[in-house]
Amino acid sequence: MSRSGGRLGWVVLMAAAEAAAVPPPHVLADSDPDNDFVVAPPAPLADCESRLREAGVEFAPAALPVKLATRQRPTCGIEQAVVYKRGPAKIRYNSAPVLSCSMALGLARFEQVLSQEAERQLGQPIVRIEQGGTYNCRKMARFDLVSEHSYANAIDIRSVTLTSGRKLTVLGTFGQLQGEPTGAEARFWRDVTRRVYDEGTFSVVITPFFDGLHKDHIHLDQARYRVDGTRPAG
Numbered sequence: 001m002s003r004s005g006g007r008l009g010w011v012v013l014m015a016a017a018e019a020a021a022v023p024p025p026h027v028l029a030d031s032d033p034d035n036d037f038v039v040a041p042p043a044p045l046a047d048c049e050s051r052l053r054e055a056g057v058e059f060a061p062a063a064l065p066v067k068l069a070t071r072q073r074p075t076c077g078i079e080q081a082v083v084y085k086r087g088p089a090k091i092r093y094n095s096a097p098v099l100s101c102s103m104a105l106g107l108a109r110f111e112q113v114l115s116q117e118a119e120r121q122l123g124q125p126i127v128r129i130e131q132g133g134t135y136n137c138r139k140m141a142r143f144d145l146v147s148e149h150s151y152a153n154a155i156d157i158r159s160v161t162l163t164s165g166r167k168l169t170v171l172g173t174f175g176q177l178q179g180e181p182t183g184a185e186a187r188f189w190r191d192v193t194r195r196v197y198d199e200g201t202f203s204v205v206i207t208p209f210f211d212g213l214h215k216d217h218i219h220l221d222q223a224r225y226r227v228d229g230t231r232p233a234g
């Protein structure tokens with residue numbers, strides 16, 4: 001190969017390596033094993049707002065200033081919060097979620113996965129999501145840890161509604177916890193939650209498999225540690 005051809009080949013190779021190193025846009029969860037025990041609001045995500053626009057999210061900035069811990073409560077708030085008004089699948093919410101910007105990107109991806117799986121398994125799209133809360137300054141109910149809800153870095157999903165008007169509550173349609181379900185609605189919930197965990201959109205996905213506190217909602221967050229609560233324990 002000529003000298004210039006060699007250089008060109010090298011440039012092409014480097015470009016290919018760089019392209020390979022950039023994860024797809026829906027990979028948002030922190031996968032660094034060295035910071036799993038860091039308890040603090042998530043770091044701002046560069047270009048998050050332009051990424052939200054690219055993802056087709058209508059949003060507005062929100063102010064949730066960081067408040068340092070007191071004896072009664074943990075550190076709360078986040079620098080980069082948004083009101084999520086409408087996502088790419090145009091699904092309506094019972095109330096507009098206020099989230100960390102990165103979680104808003106995650107919710108946009110969640111809408112896409114929900115829509116794909118609803119069409120595939122239930123034959124119709126989803127028009128409404130009932131969310132059960134995002135920002136809440138508190139410790140976890142069961143563990144002596146700070147909940148990602150303290151940073152608006154989490155959302156609870158209680159139900160989705162299909163175009164037919166059929167409402168799929170987690171409580172009523174997640175299905176039995178022993179063995180794999182045969183019903184389409186229970187399969188839908190399992191496939192949705194496993195996809196968004198496995199592809200790295202969320203680092204924590206908790207379903208009724210995890211414990212009785214989650215029998216009626218799906219918890220999604222982007223903590224620095226990982227919890228796969230989408231499968232039977234053991």
Ligand SMILES: [Zn+2]
Pocket residue numbers: 149154155156219220
């Ligand atoms: Zn939650």
